[in-house]
Each structure stands twice: as C-alpha cells, then as structure tokens.
Amino acid sequence: MRKMVLIAGMLSGIAGAAQAQSNVIIYGIVDLGLNFTNNAGGNRAYELQSGYPSGSRIGVKGKEDLGGGLSAVFQLENGFSADTGTLGQGGRLFGRQAFVGLSSNQLGRLTVGRQYDFVVDFLGPVTANGNWGGYLFSHPFDNDNTDNSFRINNAVKYTSVEYGGFKFGGMVGLGETAGAQRTNMTYSLGAQYLNGPWTVAAAYMSNTLPGASAAGSIAENDANFLAYQQRTAGAGINYTVGKATYGFAYSNTNFTNPLSSVYVGPITPASGSLKRLVFNNYELNAKYQLTPAFSLAAMYTFTQGKFNTSEANFKPKWHTLGLMADYALSKRTDVYAQAVYQQVAGSDTGSVLDRAYIPGASEVSSAARQGMLRLGLRHQF
Template sequence: MKKNVLAVALVGVVASPAFAQSSVTLYGVIDEGIDYTNNVGHGSVVELASGYAQGSRWGLKGSEDLGGGLKAIFQLENGFDLNSGRLNQGGRMFGRQAYVGLSSDRFGSVTLGRQYDSVVDYLAQTTANGNWAGYLFAHPYDNDNTDNSFRVDNTIKYASPDFSGFQFGGTYSFSNDTNFANNRQYSFGAQYANGGLLVAAAYLQANNPGVGSNGAITANDASFIAGRMRVFGGGINYTFGSATVGFAYTNSNYKDPTGNGYIGIPLAANGVLLNTLKYQNFEVNGKYQITPAFFVGAQYVYTMETYDASTGSVKPKIHSVGLMADYNLSKRTDVYVQGEYQKVAGSSTNSILDDAFVPGTQSPSSTQNQVVARVALRHKF
C-alpha cells in the first residue's frame, strides 16, 4: 500500500511541469484633482476632475503558457470617472481595452478586440501627453490621437518581437458593415530604442470615423467625425543622465469634418461648412528627474491649422505651453501640479475652431486664449 501511494506521488511530481502555467493580474489607476480654467464659454470655473495625467481605470490581464514559447494572452481594461462613478469611453464596460490573442517569443503577438492603434502604440510615447504629462498637454482637440482619445473596435493587431531594439506592428479594424470600407481603420508603426535613444513613427487612416455604432471608430467614441481621417508623424526622445528631451511632428488631415467629440456637432457655426481640416503639430518637450521621487517637465507645441470652408481658406496658428511637477509619496502614490496655456492667432471664419480650447476643459474659450491649472493626487494598484 505504501509503495502504491509513493508511486502515485512520484508520478504527480514528474507530471506537474507539463501543466500550463497561467497568471491573472488585477491593476488600476485613480487620478483625481482640482482644476481651474480661466475661461469656459464666458466665465472661469473651479471643478473636481478625474483622470488627467492618466485616465482612471481598473483592469485584468493574464496569460497562459501553451509551451514552446507560445502564450495565450488577454486584457480587459475599464475607464471611469471617479467623481460620478460613471463609465467613460461612451459607457463601455471595458472601454479602454478588451482583447484576447496569442503571443510568441519568436514571432510576436496577434490580438483581437478593442485595442490601441499604432499611433498610440509607437508615436505617442515621443510626446509629453502620450508619455508623462497626459490630457492637458494634448495637441489641439487631440487631432492626432497621441492622447488616445479613441480606441479602435473590431481590430486585429500584430506586434513584432524585439529585434535588437527595433519593433514594428499594425492594426486593421473591420467596419462590420455590408459596405466593407465604411468606418474601417488601419494603421502601422515602428520604433527603435537603444540606450537613451528612442525613434518612432506611425501612420493611421480611417474611413468615415464616428459614423454609426458598429464600425472601427463609433459615434460615441470618436474625436473627429469626418468622411476620412489620415494621421502620420514621427518623433525622437533622448535621455542623458537625469534629463530627457524630445521632438515630435504629426500631420492630421480630415476630409468633410462635421463634428468633434469634445465640443459636439456642428464644428462650424453661422452656416460655415468645412471641406477639409488640417493640422501640423511641432512639439518640443523635456523632463528632468531632480531626485528619484521628483521630476519637472515642460512642453511647447506650435500648431499650424488650415481649414477650407465655404467662406474661404483660413490658417490660424496655435501656441500651447505646458508645465508639470510630480512628487512620489511612495512607489504607488504621487501628487502633481500642471498648467497649460493656449493661444490662437491669425485669421478666422466664424468657426468655433477660432477659439482657444485646451482638451480637458468643459468647453472652448470665448476668446483666443485659455489657461488651465491643476493639482492632483494619483494612486496606482
């Protein structure tokens, strides 16, 4: 009897490595603070606001080892407003990310579901808003999605393994419509990292973004609603010692734009219709780690806006300046202060786009200037 028990135990010990190893992680971020905006419509406002340096969220991610360097992976990530408890991203349960897929050490990963596009995956990290600063530092109206204003539904994504610092990938998002090209999206990007150097570039195109509720970029999730959206750009960061400096260029082109998720429909006013809307953003940013627990950062963005309207072509210039200081109370909790100033200069055509608007404020300014200041507490778990 003892021999039989011992044999069964030995078989169990020998066989145990054959069972798949799996893990599931629960994580989250809570970002809450007080904002002051000098001009929201026609007056200043002080408000409690959630999710600026990072969007407030909680999520689950996990993997199962299938053997031979192959894993099954998944991620479900929720976005929420701390002050009201409401779901963000159009009220979705897992509005930030929701995907499942396979990952190989040798061949990379393929995932399916609601995901980030290649601009977010590769290019955004070279900007202040897509890296360490967040919402208030986004380019005007987040016209290039480097602040991740929208995700892409119905998406297949490929991400390569690391080839001595070089990585690439792409996405394709189905329209899920009988008209195959209606509200579809595709993007691709790449990056090279070596020591303190990071270089990245990306391209994205979407047909009829913001049209309907079943396509790649749905009406309740879009930044711009248009006949076509094209975004491309590149950026570079370099870290030396305690300092990081960066430059990013993005080019956004919208055909027949009618609305914007931040300010609603219509984009134009007084009967003015927009045929095309273009942005070129030139960003310089820097961050200095004064101590392991404390950093300061700054950003300047020069934006060339061009829109062809029924009343003529107009080319305003937008200047955005941001400052931030962040202090870690622990490994998981920090406090930060931010300030952002925006000025619109140049000609106008009675469009709401003529007024200053810092993403994160309640509405555009009634003038060509807007200032926002924020002090906040962030906790990660």
C-alpha cells in the same frame, strides 16, 4: 457604483481561479484632482475631475503558457470617473481595452478585440501628453489621437518581437457594414526603435467615415472627429542624458469633410462648408528628475492649421505651453501640479475653432486665450 462593485467582483474571481499559475494580474490607477479654468465660456470654473495625467482605470490581464514559446494572452480594462464612480468611454464596461490573442517568442503577438492604434502605441510615448503629461498637454482637440481619445473596435492587430531594439506592427479595424466594407474602417501601421538613451518612433493611421455606424471600428459615441476621412502620420524622438529627457514630435492630421469634434461640437464655418481641415503639430518636451522622488517637466507645441471651405481658406495657429511638477510620496502614490496656456491666432472662420480650447477644460474659451491649473493625487495598484 453597483457596476463598479460587480466589475471588482468579477476580476477578483478571475484572479482567484488563476492564482496557482500566477499568470493573471489585477491592476489599476486612481487619478483625481482639482481643476481651475480661467475662461470657460467667459466665466471661471472650478471642478473636481478624474484621470488627466493618467486615466482612472481597473483592469485584469493574463498569460497562459501553451508550450514551444507560444502563449495565450488577454486584457480587459475598464475606465471610470473617480469623482462620480461612473463608467468612462461612453459607458462601456471595458472601454479602454478588451482583447484576446496569441503571443510567440519568435513570431510576435496577434490580438483581436478593442485595442489601441499604433499612433497611441508608438508615437504617443515620445510626446508629453502620451507619456508623462496626459490630457491637458494634448495637441489641439487631440487631433492626432496621441492622447487616445478613441480606441479601435473589431481590431486585428499584429506586433512583432524586437530585433535589436526595433519592432513594428500593423492593424485593421473592420467596418462590418455589408456592401460597404470601407465604411468606418481603420488601418494603422507603426515602428519603434529603442537603443540606450534613444527612442525613435513613427506611426500612421487612416479612418474612413469614423463614427458612421455603431458596428464599425470607431463608434459614433467614441469618435473624436466626425468626418468622411481622417489620416494621421507622425514621427518623434526622445533622448535621455543623465537626469534629463528631451523630446521632439511631429504629426500631421488631415480631415476630409469634417463636421464636428467630440470636444467642441459642430465646427461648420459661418459661411461655406468645411471641405478640408489640416493640423501640423510640432512639439518640444523635456523632463528633469531633480531627485528620485521629484521631477519637473515642460512642453511647447506649435500647431499650424489649414481650413479650406467652399468660399475661403484660413491658416490658424495654436501655441500651447505646459508645465508639470510631480512628487512621489511612495512607489505607487504621487502628487502633482500642472499649468497649461493656449493661444489661437490667424483664425476668422466664425466658428468655435477661432477660440482657444485646452482638452480637458470646462468649456471652450470666449476668447483666443485660455489657461488651466490642476492639482492632483494619483495612486497606482
């Protein structure tokens, strides 16, 4: 808690010094709720957990006009657990974001630091988990990072201005390993088109040896999967008509020589080594605003997997269904309820991948099915 008080003091000081220019903003979200997992290692689990639809955070961002349409920009964002007061993202002070850069009205924005890749920036917002649903609605093991399980360190990132609703960007996260520059290096590209009721997005990301070095683009205690390589590509679309928004998203994630997942630990099959792990995610989602204060939403994801080992091939399937109701008590405070169900079929690897696991559950299920309920309160400032 002393660390959180120190952070708040630092941010207040920064804001006070820049108040006259009105170019520094302090903001945050506190999201806390009660979770019920019907099968957590064969048992029921009740937990108070922080940050599921929205990660609990406090941040400061600023912009200074340098003249001629050019501005200096920065953002520092801390993630924390509201139930315990501890730091998130592996204990990092500004684990969610930490960057500085230049923004031009004509040329776009160039930033350097710890940042989101373009799967998170462009593809995530057309999925349920990257938009209104959050953690529980992630694709299995958040294999495509649409729920931002990790950020990119040492990132140089460019995002264009909008051209008739279209914008694009590119990023490189430096490996910073002398003599082996590709070790723990990340590349990401993305594009987005916004036009009236339509949102169309596509993104690509490639990580080589994520988590292999502390100094690289994805630190070991920040990586989702430890593997030789991870490649993710996807596209999606949202369409709004009246009070309803409908969406479809597809993503493909390909792992070479994967060893473990931050969510479920080692994923080595009972026999043979895992050479290749592929996830194809197909998601349908919808949200309906019944009243200005009350909304209902739903999603279904079908995930088709391919596991190639040194001795056999497997083709598991995941079915994930999620429902959410949200009621705004004010412009900044809402209460919500979420329900998620997952079933795994066609997997017989003898590993943890054969069992259901909803990201955010207390533990992996002891069976091929798992269900979760969450009741939460969220305040934004």
